[in-house]
Amino acid sequence: MSEETEGVRLQKVLAAAGVASRRASEILIEEGRVEVNGQVVTEQGRRVNPDRDQIRVDGSRIPPPRRHQYLVLNKPRGVVSTMDDPEGRPTLSEYLPRTAQRLFHVGRLDTDTEGIIILTNDGEFAHRLAHPSYEVPKTYFVQAAGVMDNHAVKRLAKGVRLDDGPVKPDKVKLISRGKDATLLEITIHSGRNRVVRRMMDTVGHPVDRLGRTGIGPVRLGNLPVGEVRDLTREELGALLDLVGL
Structure with a gap:
C-alpha cells in the first residue's frame, strides 16, 4: 500500500510544516501536545491525511500543505x-x-x-x-475630523443606524484627541460598503484618513x-x- 493511500506519519507532517524537527515532533507527540481531529495522539507512527485531517499542536491549527498562495x-x-x-x-x-x-x-x-x-x-x-x-472581524485605524467628545465615542460604540440598517462595531477604542482630529481603532465584522466612513459621518466626525490594520488574527504589523x-x-x-x- 502506498504512503498516499495509507497516510503519512504524523511526525513527518509536523516536520514538513516547520513545527519542529522530526525527532522534536516525536517528543511533542509523547508529551500529549498533538491532536488529530480533536483527539490527543500519543503513539508514534500514527498515520494521517494532512489534506483532510485537522492537526493541532498546543491547540494551534497546523494548516495542510499549501496547494495555493x-x-x-x-x-x-x-x-x-x-x-x-x-x-x-x-x-x-x-x-x-x-x-x-x-x-x-x-x-x-x-x-x-x-x-x-x-x-x-x-x-x-x-x-x-x-x-x-462567518463574521470575520476587521480592524481599522481611523483619523476623524474634529474632537470627539465622550458622548460621540459612546454613541459610536453602541451602534448607529445607517440608511441600510443598524450597525454596531465589535469594539471602539479611543487612541487620542488632537486639536482638530480624533484617532480611533474600530473593529467591526460588517462587510457593508464604506461602513466605517458612513458610521463616522452619522456621529458627525467624517473620516480624514482610514486604514485597515487587521483581518481576523492577521495584523499588518510593520509591513x-x-x-x-x-x-x-x-x-x-x-x-x-x-x-x-
Whole structure:
C-alpha cells in the first residue's frame, strides 16, 4: 500500500510544516501536545491525511500543505481593489511579485483606504473569508475630523443606524484627541460598503484618513506600504479555523 493511500506519519507532517524537527515532533507527540481531529495522539507512527485531517499542536491549527498562495498586501491609498482597471488607475496587480500565481483579492478596500488586503487563488477560502455569515472581524485605524467628545465615542460604540440598517462595531477604542482630529481603532465584522466612513459621518466626525490594520488574527504589523508577504503558518491555521475549513 502506498504512503498516499495509507497516510503519512504524523511526525513527518509536523516536520514538513516547520513545527519542529522530526525527532522534536516525536517528543511533542509523547508529551500529549498533538491532536488529530480533536483527539490527543500519543503513539508514534500514527498515520494521517494532512489534506483532510485537522492537526493541532498546543491547540494551534497546523494548516495542510499549501496547494495555493495566500498573500498579505499593505495597499496604498489611491490604489483600486482590482487586478486591472480600464481607466488606467493603479491596481493591486502592480504590487505583487512576478512569481505570484493568478490571484484574486478577498473583499475590497475603498480606493482612498489603505491597509491590509488578502490575495489568494484558493476559491473556497476566499469565499468563506469574505462571506458575512462567518463574521470575520476587521480592524481599522481611523483619523476623524474634529474632537470627539465622550458622548460621540459612546454613541459610536453602541451602534448607529445607517440608511441600510443598524450597525454596531465589535469594539471602539479611543487612541487620542488632537486639536482638530480624533484617532480611533474600530473593529467591526460588517462587510457593508464604506461602513466605517458612513458610521463616522452619522456621529458627525467624517473620516480624514482610514486604514485597515487587521483581518481576523492577521495584523499588518510593520509591513511597509506597497509591500507584500505570505501568510504565516499560524495566521493561515487560525483563519482556516475561523471560516470552518
